[in-house]
Amino acid sequence: DQQVKQNSPSLSVQEGRISILNCDYTNSMFDYFLWYKKYPAEGPTFLISISSIKDKNEDGRFTVFLNKSAKHLSLHIVPSQPGDSAVYFCAAGRTGTASKLTFGTGTRLQVTL
Amino acid sequence: DAGVTQSPTHLIKTRGQHVTLRCSPISGHKSVSWYQQVLGQGPQFIFQYYEKEERGRGNFPDRFSARQFPNYSSELNVNALLLGDSALYLCASSIGQGVVTEAFFGQGTRLTVV
Numbered sequence: 234d235q236q237v238k239q240n241s242p243s244l245s246v247q248e249g250r251i252s253i254l255n256c257d258y259t260n261s262m263f264d265y266f267l268w269y270k271k272y273p274a275e276g277p278t279f280l281i282s283i284s285s286i287k288d289k290n291e292d293g294r295f296t297v298f299l300n301k302s303a304k305h306l307s308l309h310i311v312p313s314q315p316g317d318s319a320v321y322f323c324a325a326g327r328t329g330t331a332s333k334l335t336f337g338t339g340t341r342l343q344v345t346l
Numbered sequence: 347d348a349g350v351t352q353s354p355t356h357l358i359k360t361r362g363q364h365v366t367l368r369c370s371p372i373s374g375h376k377s378v379s380w381y382q383q384v385l386g387q388g389p390q391f392i393f394q395y396y397e398k399e400e401r402g403r404g405n406f407p408d409r410f411s412a413r414q415f416p417n418y419s420s421e422l423n424v425n426a427l428l429l430g431d432s433a434l435y436l437c438a439s440s441i442g443q444g445v446v447t448e449a450f451f452g453q454g455t456r457l458t459v460v
Contacts, residue, residue: 237388239388267448267449269451274453274456275453275454276350276352276436276451276452276453276454277389277436277451278451279448279449279450279451282448322388322389324388333379333391333394333401333402334379334389334391334438334449335391336381336388336389336390337388338386338387338388339387339388
């Protein structure tokens with residue numbers, strides 16, 4: 234049972250444009266969501282998170298939107314840069330289980346010149 | 347400040363053997379979790395340890411075990427290795443158990459079972 238889904242395995246965006254990565258979840262007990270970025274041969278790097286009491290969180294070029302009724306979240310990267318090319322994972326957790334995260338399968342973002 | 351460190355970075359083992367992977371969390375972090383990532387998938391939760399006690403376990407067989415030491419470092423042990431155990435094993439550390447915080451990952455140990 235895939236509780237966190239990233240239905241787009243890959244995405245290609247031109248440099249300077251907006252990248253939108255999507256994530257859906259099925260477990261309504263999740264109350265904390267995180268996005269990680271992963272380069273080959275490295276561990277995931279934390280990008281940004283959002284609590285279920287919010288619907289938006291911004292950090293520089295990265296914004297995460299949460300739609301609880303649709304059980305959907307998205308990561309917006311504006312403007313996209315070539316260094317953003319990586320695999321992006323959406324993860325979900327529950328309060329009190331700080332490191333027990335459920336991950337999606339990832340979306341490979343390619344930012345082209 | 348040192349991040350999460352894992353050792354070794356790469357390992358090749360034969361079917362049926364045993365392996366021990368090690369993780370040192372970020373200083374001040376008391377929670378360590380282990381994840382398995384196979385090619386094309388997201389990391390899958392194996393164990394969480396907090397204050398040297400197991401606080402969570404994923405859907406993995408009993409061949410997988412772990413422990414946490416007084417200095418909060420951790421070991422993941424896998425017995426009777428199978429080809430399907432070939433994966434990137436990731437360790438994550440976070441500050442505590444009760445508060446939802448970010449989990450910070452090490453670079454992983456690439457295990458190949460032949």
